[in-house]
Each structure stands twice: as C-alpha cells, then as structure tokens.
Amino acid sequence: MYFWYLLIFVYLLPFYSFSQIENQEHAQEIYTKTLNHIDKGLSYLESAQQKESDSIFKYKGEWETQMSMNFWFPLLGRENSSYDSNCFSVATIHNILANIYLEYPEYRKIPPMLDMAFDRIMNYQSDGTFNFWNLLPPKKAHRFFEKETDELVRRPNNFPLKIKFMHKAANVANDADDTAAGLLAIYLRNKINGNQIPDSLKDIHNIFDEYTDSNRNNRLWYNFWQKQGSESGAYLTWLADEHKFSKNWNPVQEFFHLGTFYLPISKMYPHAYQPYIPYGSNDLDPVVNANILRVLSKYNNDRSHSAEKSIQFIEDEIIKENYEYAATYYPNKYHLPYYISKAYKNDVKGLGESSKLIEEFVIREYKENGSWSSRGIINNGDSLQSTILAVNALLNISGIRSEKSQAIILDGLDYIFSKGIKHDGKIFWKGGVFFSGGTLVRHVLHWKSDAVTTAMVLEALITLRKQLELQYPSLE
Numbered sequence: 332m333y334f335w336y337l338l339i340f341v342y343l344l345p346f347y348s349f350s351q352i353e354n355q356e357h358a359q360e361i362y363t364k365t366l367n368h369i370d371k372g373l374s375y376l377e378s379a380q381q382k383e384s385d386s387i388f389k390y391k392g393e394w395e396t397q398m399s400m401n402f403w404f405p406l407l408g409r410e411n412s413s414y415d416s417n418c419f420s421v422a423t424i425h426n427i428l429a430n431i432y433l434e435y436p437e438y439r440k441i442p443p444m445l446d447m448a449f450d451r452i453m454n455y456q457s458d459g460t461f462n463f464w465n466l467l468p469p470k471k472a473h474r475f476f477e478k479e480t481d482e483l484v485r486r487p488n489n490f491p492l493k494i495k496f497m498h499k500a501a502n503v504a505n506d507a508d509d510t511a512a513g514l515l516a517i518y519l520r521n522k523i524n525g526n527q528i529p530d531s532l533k534d535i536h537n538i539f540d541e542y543t544d545s546n547r548n549n550r551l552w553y554n555f556w557q558k559q560g561s562e563s564g565a566y567l568t569w570l571a572d573e574h575k576f577s578k579n580w581n582p583v584q585e586f587f588h589l590g591t592f593y594l595p596i597s598k599m600y601p602h603a604y605q606p607y608i609p610y611g612s613n614d615l616d617p618v619v620n621a622n623i624l625r626v627l628s629k630y631n632n633d634r635s636h637s638a639e640k641s642i643q644f645i646e647d648e649i650i651k652e653n654y655e656y657a658a659t660y661y662p663n664k665y666h667l668p669y670y671i672s673k674a675y676k677n678d679v680k681g682l683g684e685s686s687k688l689i690e691e692f693v694i695r696e697y698k699e700n701g702s703w704s705s706r707g708i709i710n711n712g713d714s715l716q717s718t719i720l721a722v723n724a725l726l727n728i729s730g731i732r733s734e735k736s737q738a739i740i741l742d743g744l745d746y747i748f749s750k751g752i753k754h755d756g757k758i759f760w761k762g763g764v765f766f767s768g769g770t771l772v773r774h775v776l777h778w779k780s781d782a783v784t785t786a787m788v789l790e791a792l793i794t795l796r797k798q799l800e801l802q803y804p805s806l807e
Contacts, residue, residue, distance in 0.1 A: 351738050358803045365792050371758035372789045377440045379782050387488050392451030394782030396420040398490045404775045406497055413489040417463050418455035420780050421448050422512035427786040429519035431793050452516050460505040460570050461513035471498045473603035482604045499601035504571035504608055511622040518629050536635035539623050542567040543637045548576040551612040552585050553770045559615045564640030566623050567613040574598035574611040616659040617645045618670045625674040642681035649685040660769040663705040665720035668693055672727035686728045693721050697739050701746035708774045715750050716763020718743050719787050726794040759785045
C-alpha cells in the first residue's frame with residue numbers, strides 16, 4: 332500500500348509544484364522582491380527615455396522601439412530592423428507609468444518621465460484624433476517627375492521604404508487604437524494634475540461611433556476569412572472613409588481589386604499625399620475594440636451606441652477561442668487576453684463572461700516551467716512576452732485571491748524575474764512583439780521594445796503589490 336501512495340505522489344508532484352503563498356513571512360518575501368524590481372525597473376525607464384531630439388531620427392520623450400522585418404517580403408524588402416518613433420509605444424509606456432503614479436505617488440521618478448512623454452504623444456494628434464506615425468516631409472516624391480513638395484506625410488522616420496508605392500501606403504489615416512491611447516493619456520494627465528476633463532472631451536464616443544461595422548458596402552478580406560462581421564456593429568480601426576462599392580461587397584470584387592492593387596483603378600491603390608487605409612477597406616480588430624471600450628469607461632462615457640455590439644463581437648471571438656488570428660494587428664495569442672482583461676479591470680463590466688473564459692484558457696495553456704508561449708513564427712514563441720501578457724491577464728481578472736490562479740501567477744512571475752537583465756542598479760526585460768503590421772505581414776513586420784516590455788512587467792508588479800497589501804495589510 333505504501334508503494335502505491337508513493338507512486339501517486341510522484342505522479343502528481345509536477346501538478347503541485349506551484350508557489351502558493353504559505354504565510355505572512357512568505358508574502359513578505361514576495362513583497363520585498365516585488366518592490367525591489369519595481370524600483371530598478373523604473374530606474375531603467377528613467378535612464379532609457381530620450382532626453383533630447385535628434386533631428387527627425389529620435390524624439391525627446393520617447394523610448395526606443397525597433398520596427399523589424401523578420402524575413403524578405405514583397406514590396407517591403409529584406410530582413411532589417413530600424414529605430415521607429417510612433418505614438419503607440421510612447422503612449423503605452425506613459426499610460427502604464429501614469430496609472431502606477433496615481434496608485435503610488437511615492438514613485439517620484441515618474442512625473443518627469445510623464446511630462447516629456449505627454450508632450451511627445453500630443454505631436455501625433457490632429458483634429459482631435461491620433462496617428463501612429465509622425466507628420467514628416469516625404470523621403471521620396473509621391474508623384475512621377477515631381478522634384479519638390481511642401482506636403483507632409485505620415486511615415487516611419489528611419490525604416491527604409493524602397494519603392495514609391497510603399498511611400499504612399501505608409502501615409503496612413505488616423506486610427507482608433509492610437510486615438511484611444513492618446514485620449515487615455517489626456518485623461519490620466521488631467522487626473523494627475525487634479526483637473527476636470529475638458530468639455531471638449533465629454534463626447535469622445537462620437538469619434539468612434541462614426542466608424543462602425545454597420546451599413547457598409549465594403550469589407551476587409553482578412554475579416555471575411557476570420558468570419559468576423561459583417562454588420563457586427565463593432566468599432567472599426569481607421570478613422571477615415573473607406574472605399575464604397577456601388578453595390579454590396581462580395582469576394583469576387585475583392586479578388587479583382589487584389590489582383591490589380593498596383594493600378595490606380597484598385598481600391599487598394601494608395602494615392603499621392605492622401606491618408607491611406609490599407610487595402611482600401613476598414614477593418615475589425617477585437618483588441619482595438621477592447622481599447623476603445625476601456626477609454627470610454629475611464630471617461631465615464633456610456634453613450635456610445637456601439638459599446639454593447641463591441642462587447643458582443645469580442646465575446647464571440649473568445650467563445651470561438653480564436654486567440655491566434657482574431658486580432659488583425661496583434662499576433663501573439665495572449666494579446667487578446669491582456670487587452671480584454673485591462674478593459675475588464677477598468678470597469679467594462681460587459682466583458683465579465685469573456686474574462687472568465689480567458690482565465691480558463693490562460694490557466695489551461697500554462698507550462699510547468701512557469702511560462703506561456705505563442706506560435707513559433709512569432710519571435711520563436713516569444714515566451715517572455717507571452718508570459719508577461721498572460722500573468723497580467725490573470726492578475727487583472729481575479730488575481731492572487733483566486734485559488735486556481737494564485738500559484739500559476741507566482742510561478743509566472745518567478746519566470747519573469749529570472750529573465751530580468753540587471754545592470755548598474757537597473758533592470759529591464761528584453762522586448763518582445765507588442766504590435767505588427769497586420770493581415771499579410773502580421774508575422775513578418777513586428778515592433779519590439781525593451782522599454783514597452785519592461786513597462787508591462789512593472790504593470791504586473793504594481794497590480795501584485797496592491798493585491799498583496801490588501802491581503803496582508805501588515806506588509807512593510
């Protein structure tokens with residue numbers, strides 16, 4: 332009989348190797364380690380922030396981001412990586428730091444970083460909405476036989492675009508994702524300074540309600556492939572008018588335009604100095620929808636006629652467990668859990684059912700070494716970034732108070748701690764994929780940033796700190 336008990340114990344041992352919080356002393360040990368990593372991570376972000384602008388190649392207030400081609404692709408060229416200045420990366424870090432400071436104003440390193448970052452973010456704004464890239468002189472004329480122009484375009488500031496077609500295509504329209512991030516930065520700025528939200532921002536729902544998946548005579552082939560829409564009523568990504576067919580959209584028309592994309596007759600053709608929507612079709616992305624719902628909730632704005640439909644769109648994707656392909660611009664399968672959980676944490680109550688399903692999915696995908704991984708084509712599984720996203724999702728949904736999540740969260744944090752790179756009293760984490768070019772290039776063109784990844788780790792650690800303090804009030 333003893334032999335059988337021993338055999339059962341040995342068999343079950345891997346499943347019971349998690350790091351449960353055993354007592355006050357153990358909680359104190361985790362708490363001290365957490366505070367130490369927060370301090371050193373903030374020191375890294377402080378030192379890594381760009382202090383001065385270098386012409387149009389780097390800008391004061393931002394953190395380094397790499398725009399990377401993983402292998403050769405038509406029109407975009409060969410494998411390479413370039414410093415890229417964009418709204419999404421600086422706004423992501425700003426908003427994480429601002430939330431940390433609102434929770435714990437003892438972190439005095441944060442306000443100077445926020446001041447510089449906020450000024451940078453506002454440079455991406457035009458007419459009340461935000462763009463991914465800066466407004467710059469074109470590197471190459473958009474028209475044949477054109478020698479000079481006073482026109483400005485949106486484009487990457489360093490990434491080498493070789494052909495005229497791509498120079499025109501890079502001049503993208505303002506979008507809902509960057510606008511949500513920019514509006515959140517404005518909200519947090521006012522909150523920190525003790526100011527009321529300006530009257531001009533009381534109706535931000537109108538910005539997003541103007542572009543929804545309803546009454547459209549167009550559709551993006553990627554959404555058709557993923558069986559998303561049409562007429563879902565959810566928010567669209569681009570804040571500009573798409574091509575309108577005279578009759579209802581159909582796949583045959585899409586194939587024709589795809590086959591003639593290099594000709595001006597195609598809806599997919601980018602025209603000189605005109606803001607461009609990729610493929611000439613607006614698109615649906617559940618992560619973008621979650622980010623819109625989150626900023627509307629922060630502004631306490633419940634007047635959007637598309638909010639409920641957006642919530643249903645997200646829930647449909649979660650029920651299908653379409654984590655790997657549902658998000659057009661977010662290729663890691665834990666991007667969706669991360670961003671939906673953030674919206675849920677920020678009082679988007681309608682995402683409660685989706686969040687429960689996400690928690691089950693993330694727990695199921697956990698590996699015994701304390702990590703999670705996405706598909707191999709995404710930065711070789713991107714296990715560190717995947718783990719950071721997964722741990723954040725679990726902390727946001729139920730946190731360490733959940734018996735089924737607590738041990739997994741702590742094991743995931745141990746894995747994250749083990750990957751920290753320490754230097755000169757600072758610590759950072761190697762950047763994983765936080766964004767992609769979407770659709771055809773969602774596995775080819777990626778944005779990575781040590782600073783963004785480090786900020787996401789700090790986001791998790793601050794949430795853990797707060798939860799530990801609530802559960803163990805005598806921690807010090």
